[in-house]
Amino acid sequence: METAIQTTEPKKNYLNAEYGVMSWLLTTDHKRIALLYLGSITAFFFLGGFFAMLIRLELLTPAGDLVLSDTYNKLFTMHGVVMIFLFLIPSVPAVFGNFLVPMMIGAKDLAFPKLNLASWYIFIIGAGFILYAIVTGGLDTGWTFYTPYSTTYSNSNVVAAALGVFITGFSSIFTGLNIMVTVHRMRAPGLTWRRLPLFIWAHYATSVIMVLGTPVLAITIVLVALERLFHFGIFDARLGGDPLLFQHLFWFYSHPAVYIMILPTMGVMSEVIACFSRKRPFGYDFIAMSSVAIAVLGFLVWAHHMYVAGISTYAAMIFSLLTFFVAIPSAVKVFNWTATLYKGSITFETPMLYAFAFIGLFTIGGLTGVFLGAVGIDLHVTDTYFVVAHFHYVMVGGAVTGFMCALHFWWPKMTGKMYPEAFAKLSAVLVFVGFNLTFFPQFLLGYMGMPRRYHAYPPEFQVLNVLSTAGASILAVGFLMPMIYFAWSLRYGKDAGPNPYNAAGLEWQTSSPPTTFNFEETPVVTSEAYNYDEIDGTTQKGVEVAG
Amino acid sequence: MPDSEIAVQHNLKHHFADLEQQRETSTFGMWLFLVTEIMFFGGMFATYLIYRLSYYNAWVAGSQTMEIQLGAINTAVLICSSLTMVLAVHFAKLGNRKLTTLCLILTLVLGLSFLGIKGVEYHGHWVHHEVPGLNFHFEHEGNYDPRQVMIFFSLYFAMTGMHAVHMIIGAGLLTWLLIANGRGRFTPEYNTPVEMVGLYWHFVDLVWIYLFPLLYLISHHHNG
Numbered sequence: 045m046e047t048a049i050q051t052t053e054p055k056k057n058y059l060n061a062e063y064g065v066m067s068w069l070l071t072t073d074h075k076r077i078a079l080l081y082l083g084s085i086t087a088f089f090f091l092g093g094f095f096a097m098l099i100r101l102e103l104l105t106p107a108g109d110l111v112l113s114d115t116y117n118k119l120f121t122m123h124g125v126v127m128i129f130l131f132l133i134p135s136v137p138a139v140f141g142n143f144l145v146p147m148m149i150g151a152k153d154l155a156f157p158k159l160n161l162a163s164w165y166i167f168i169i170g171a172g173f174i175l176y177a178i179v180t181g182g183l184d185t186g187w188t189f190y191t192p193y194s195t196t197y198s199n200s201n202v203v204a205a206a207l208g209v210f211i212t213g214f215s216s217i218f219t220g221l222n223i224m225v226t227v228h229r230m231r232a233p234g235l236t237w238r239r240l241p242l243f244i245w246a247h248y249a250t251s252v253i254m255v256l257g258t259p260v261l262a263i264t265i266v267l268v269a270l271e272r273l274f275h276f277g278i279f280d281a282r283l284g285g286d287p288l289l290f291q292h293l294f295w296f297y298s299h300p301a302v303y304i305m306i307l308p309t310m311g312v313m314s315e316v317i318a319c320f321s322r323k324r325p326f327g328y329d330f331i332a333m334s335s336v337a338i339a340v341l342g343f344l345v346w347a348h349h350m351y352v353a354g355i356s357t358y359a360a361m362i363f364s365l366l367t368f369f370v371a372i373p374s375a376v377k378v379f380n381w382t383a384t385l386y387k388g389s390i391t392f393e394t395p396m397l398y399a400f401a402f403i404g405l406f407t408i409g410g411l412t413g414v415f416l417g418a419v420g421i422d423l424h425v426t427d428t429y430f431v432v433a434h435f436h437y438v439m440v441g442g443a444v445t446g447f448m449c450a451l452h453f454w455w456p457k458m459t460g461k462m463y464p465e466a467f468a469k470l471s472a473v474l475v476f477v478g479f480n481l482t483f484f485p486q487f488l489l490g491y492m493g494m495p496r497r498y499h500a501y502p503p504e505f506q507v508l509n510v511l512s513t514a515g516a517s518i519l520a521v522g523f524l525m526p527m528i529y530f531a532w533s534l535r536y537g538k539d540a541g542p543n544p545y546n547a548a549g550l551e552w553q554t555s556s557p558p559t560t561f562n563f564e565e566t567p568v569v570t571s572e573a574y575n576y577d578e579i580d581g582t583t584q585k586g587v588e589v590a591g
Numbered sequence: 592m593p594d595s596e597i598a599v600q601h602n603l604k605h606h607f608a609d610l611e612q613q614r615e616t617s618t619f620g621m622w623l624f625l626v627t628e629i630m631f632f633g634g635m636f637a638t639y640l641i642y643r644l645s646y647y648n649a650w651v652a653g654s655q656t657m658e659i660q661l662g663a664i665n666t667a668v669l670i671c672s673s674l675t676m677v678l679a680v681h682f683a684k685l686g687n688r689k690l691t692t693l694c695l696i697l698t699l700v701l702g703l704s705f706l707g708i709k710g711v712e713y714h715g716h717w718v719h720h721e722v723p724g725l726n727f728h729f730e731h732e733g734n735y736d737p738r739q740v741m742i743f744f745s746l747y748f749a750m751t752g753m754h755a756v757h758m759i760i761g762a763g764l765l766t767w768l769l770i771a772n773g774r775g776r777f778t779p780e781y782n783t784p785v786e787m788v789g790l791y792w793h794f795v796d797l798v799w800i801y802l803f804p805l806l807y808l809i810s811h812h813h814n815g
Contacts, residue, residue, distance in 0.1 A: 152606035155616045221623050229616040230606070255623060259631035267638070267749065274724030276745035277738065278638065284738035289641060293634055561605070 057460070057557040072157035073560055078143035079458070080164050081134060088130035088171065089523075095123035097520060100482075100513040108500035116499035117184040118200065124187030125205060126178075129212050130171050132443055133301065136308035137254070138163070138219050140450045141247045143458060145223055147551035147558065148241050150232025150567040155225040159218050167215035173208030177201035186497065188298070191279040191290040195271040203269050210265045213258045216304070220254025223247050232550070234569035241549055241573045242331050246311025249335035253300045253307070253342060261297035264290065291353055295346035303342040306406070306438060307335060309446020310377055313399055316453050317381050319547040320396040321388025324574040327380045334373035341370040351422045360419050367417030374410050378403060389580075393545065394468040398449035401476045405441025409434060412487070427497075430490025436483045448475065448526070455530065456544045460556040461537030467529045474522030481515025548574050602781040614783050621787045625794045628757075632798055635750050639805065642742055649739030652732075653747070654809035656721065658712055662807040665708050669796045672701035676792045679768075683777050683785040691772050691785070698792065699765045706758055709751065716744070723748065747806055754802060757795045764788045 058075045068076055099119050102110040111119065142160065146153050154160050177183050183205045185194040194202050227240070227248050268290070270276045277283030279290040318325045325331055347355055347363040355363075381403055390396070412434040415421045425431065452472075456462055485508035490496075494505050501509070543552040554563050571578070607613040643650045679694035720728040723745045731737040768788055771777065777785055 156620060157604075157606065217627050221620060221627070224623060225616055225620045228619060229612065255627050256630055259627045260634045263631050263634035263753075266753075267635075270745075270749060276723050276749070277742050278642075278745050278749075284646070284736055284742055286641075289638060293638070296634075566608075 055555065056559060057555065058560045059459075059557050061560045070161075072153070072161050074142050074146050074154045074157065074160055075458070075558065075562075077160050077164055078139050081138040081142060081167070084164075084168065084171070085131050085134055085139065086527075088126055092123050092126035092131055093520065093523065095119050095126065097516060099123060100516040102499055103501070103509045104513045106501050106503045106506050106509075111499065113499050114184065115182075117186075117497070118182035120497060121183045121186050122178050125174060125183060125209070127439075128187055128301075128305075129209050130174065132305040132439060133212075133216055134167060134219070135305070135443065135447045136312065136450060137223065137247060137250055137304070138167070138215075139447075140312070140454060141219070141223055141250075141308060144454065144551055145226055145244060145247055146230065147554070147562050148244055148549060149227065149230060149235055150550050150563065150569065151226065151230035152561045152563070152566075154222045155230055156222050160222055163215045163218040163222070166218070167212050170208045170211030170213075170215060173204050173211060175208075177205035177208060180204070188294060189265070189268055190294075191268060191271070191287045192281065195268055195279060202272055206265045206269045206272075210262050210269075213262045213265075216254050217258045217262075220251035220258070224251040224255065227251075232567050232569055238329070238332075239569055239572050240332075241311075242314035242325060242328065242335075243308075243311035245332040246307050246314070246335045249339040250304055250307045252336075252339045253304050257297040257300040257304075257343070260293060261301075264293040264297070267293075288350070288354060291350050292347065295349045296343070299346040299349065300339075300342040302438065303338055305443045306446075307338060309402065309443050309450070310335065312446050312450040312453070313377075313381060313402055315547075315549065316395045316399045316449055317384050318574050318576065319453075319545055320391050320393060320399070321385050322576045322580055323384055323388045324572070324576060325380060326383035326386070327376075328572075328574075330376050331380050334376040337373040338370065341366065341373065345370055345417075348417050348422070351419055352426050357419075364417055364419050368414060371410065371414050371417075374406075378407055378410075392469075394463075394465060394472055395449050395453035397469060397472040397476075398445050398452065401472070401479075402442060402445045402449060405437055405445060405476075405479065409437030409439075409441050412437065425490050427495055428490035429486040429494050429496055432496050433483045433486035433490060436486070440483070441479055445475070445479075448472070451526070451530075453545075454551075455533070456540030457551060457556050457558070459534060459537075460540050461533045462540050462544060463526075463533040463537060464529050467525060471522050471525035471529075474518055474525070478515050478518030478520075478522050482512050482519055483515070485509070485511045485515075546579060548576055548579055610780060617783045617787060618790075621790050625790065628794060632750070632753070635746065635753070636801070636805075639746050639750070642739075642746065643809075646735065646739040646742065648733055649735035649737075650743050651810045652729075652735060653740045653743030654807060654811075656719065657807040658715060659807050659811070661708055661712050662803050665705050666799065666803050668701050668705050668708070669799050672698045672705070673793055673796045675701065676789050680782075680785050680789040683772070683782040684779060686777075686779040688772060688775065688777075691777070692769060695765055695769050695772065699762060699769070702758055702762050702765065702792075706755060706762075709755055750802055750806070754795065754798050757798070761788070761792050761795055764791065 058073055062071075068080065071077060071080075098111065099116070102108065102116055102119075104110075108116065142154070177200075180201055182200050183198075183202065184200045185198050185202060189202070189206065189209075194206075227244060231240075267276070267278055271279055275283065278285045279287050281287055314325050314331055345363060345367045347359060348367045351360050351364075381399075412430070416425070416431065416434055452463065452468060489505055489508050489512075492505070494501055540556045542555050544556075545552075550563075550567055550569070551558075553567065602613075603610055604613060607616065675694045675697040679691050679698060682690040682694060716722055717726060720726050721744050723741045727741055727744070729737045729740045765788065768785055771784065
């Protein structure tokens with residue numbers, strides 16, 4: 045009788061270890077903090093998506109009839125600010141990095157658990173300032189805060205929004221610092237650097253950018269606020285300052301920042317593709333080092349955002365060349381993932397569908413980035429929808445797809461429940477189709493000369509714009525569906541068990557959901573990551589060995 | 592149970608294997624934080640450098656309005672405070688509570704003196720109409736645009752102001768250390784917070800060591 049009672053009691057894990065709101069708001073458990081982030085950034089994702097839908101509805105017809113031009117300026121600005129600073133930058137590092145980095149290296153927590161919780165609060169306070177700016181009149185500078193418009197002419201809430209961006213920056217700095225220190229000092233016995241999962245390498249490289257780049261944005265934003273409040277003149281040509289200097293400082297952070305958004309999802313790809321091909325990733329060292337190379341080279345290309353802003357031709361040529369260089373490590377990754385697929389035992393679970401989408405969409409986004417890095421082409425398509433399409437192929441096709449991939453792959457680990465596979469596959473297909481329908485026409489529009497950031501356009505652009513808006517609607521359905529089936533799975537989903545995909549990696553060795561301290565006892569690592577041939581046993585392996 | 596084991600049990604956080612790992616982790620984290628601080632100030636130093644190269648004459652004119660004596664005294668004050676800080680770390684490691692407290696108090700007093708002298712200087716700038724945006728009027732003589740001198744002062748206030756904010760945070764940290772040390776929190780086995788604040792304090796001092804010549808001593812020898 046006693047044993048019967050024991051079996052009906054659920055196993056202790058990090059979710060049911062404590063109950064009540066305070067047990068979440070004061071937690072220092074990296075897994076609970078990850079869920080706090082997941083909840084907040086999901087809300088911001090749908091807020092940013094709401095602004096995007098209003099933009100697409102306005103562009104359904106050539107006339108600027110749905111919203112005023114001022115309102116339109118605010119819509120695309122708030123879409124950008126919310127999506128970049130409140131969703132994309134924290135998305136994978138603060139949710140999955142937080143949840144998985146300690147588990148993947150066999151640690152009980154991140155190096156600084158209290159700092160980790162503080163990062164979330166800092167993020168929420170910063171987000172509060174941005175939301176305050178949005179509800180009290182909005183922001184219309186574009187997400188880039190270009191001077192002198194932001195410091196002198198804009199009548200919107202620049203200071204509140206700038207303060208919000210400044211504050212969320214510190215959340216990102218502390219997350220990066222925490223991850224870096226954790227990887228250096230908290231690895232389990234036997235887990236050498238070359239045995240680390242590639243997800244860890246990607247997050248390490250991302251953290252380097254967060255730690256080195258974000259402080260520069262912080263001080264730049266402070267100077268913008270000081271200039272707006274006290275007319276300091278540092279970026280104001282009328283007062284002897286130089287607006288180009290602002291652009292240099294801004295892009296010194298904000299170009300590497302796009303790698304903050306894409307690099308972690310590249311780490312996700314390396315895990316997922318290895319798992320569903322049942323193979324060690326081809327060229328482990330190259331994938332790991334390409335992450336580091338992207339982090340380093342990413343700091344040397346910023347002025348390719350400024351070809352038409354008045355930099356010298358010579359500087360433009362140098363930055364163009366450096367931009368081409370950064371394509372090399374990105375290409376190394378894509379080629380190595382495809383080489384991993386070669387002769388793999390591929391299965392098509394939902395995360396793998398997202399991974400395939402990522403490879404294709406990121407390749408298009410990355411290659412059009414090389415087009416834009418070439419000065420001649422950039423002069424032709426700068427400030428057109430070509431740039432918008434390129435950016436969204438990397439940021440939605442790459443980063444958001446990667447985020448969805450990670451969410452599906454590790455959802456069973458985070459919650460202990462399986463989501464309904466058929467619905468998940470359907471939504472993955474909808475996202476892929478909707479995404480391409482939304483953004484591919486924008487490449488064409490941009491090439492034909494439709495400028496970005498206008499709320500009206502000539503009638504001959506309408507067909508492509510209607511296609512784009514139709515695609516956005518499909519995309520919205522594709523993103524809303526997971527909300528429903530993930531929520532459904534929490535209650536009705538099948539129990540996942542510790543390792544539903546038979547995946548390699550320390551995080552799969554413990555129960556789902558894991559206990560508060562992740563492992564019953566500190567694991568000892570004796571082999572490389574991705575030992576799929578060991579996991580699958582010799583019977584499956586026999587064929588290959590014989591061949 | 593020996594004292595050292597009690598200290599270990601009391602101070603070891605759950606996710607570390609031993610105090611050694613915990614200390615190394617904290618130190619590494621602090622150094623990394625200081626790297627972010629270098630980048631933070633680096634943005635302003637880069638801005639300074641660009642404008643100084645472009646507007647050299649205005650920079651000289653702005654620099655020559657500075658109170659060099661006050662700046663030099665402040666430099667000496669900060670160097671002394673670095674000495675007392677490092678002594679505080681030393682005595683904390685030896686487990687000498689009284690001398691640790693004394694050195695922390697000295698550091699705090701020197702830090703507050705710096706802020707006081709800086710306040711006197713800021714007051715002087717206000718009186719001489721050298722505060723950009725709020726109260727600025729510069730007598731123009733020589734081959735430069737007076738607006739360029741305003742940018743010099745903008746950067747002067749941004750850089751020294753940001754440095755002063757760091758000093759104020761440092762003073763807060765020292766106060767916290769004094770309270771913790773008074774309660775006997777630190778032992779020869781566990782004194783990481785003293786060491787961490789020490790690193791921070793030295794960094795903030797070091798920033799001033801660069802600010803002083805860059806802002807006060809430009810082309811000073813021409814002036815005799």
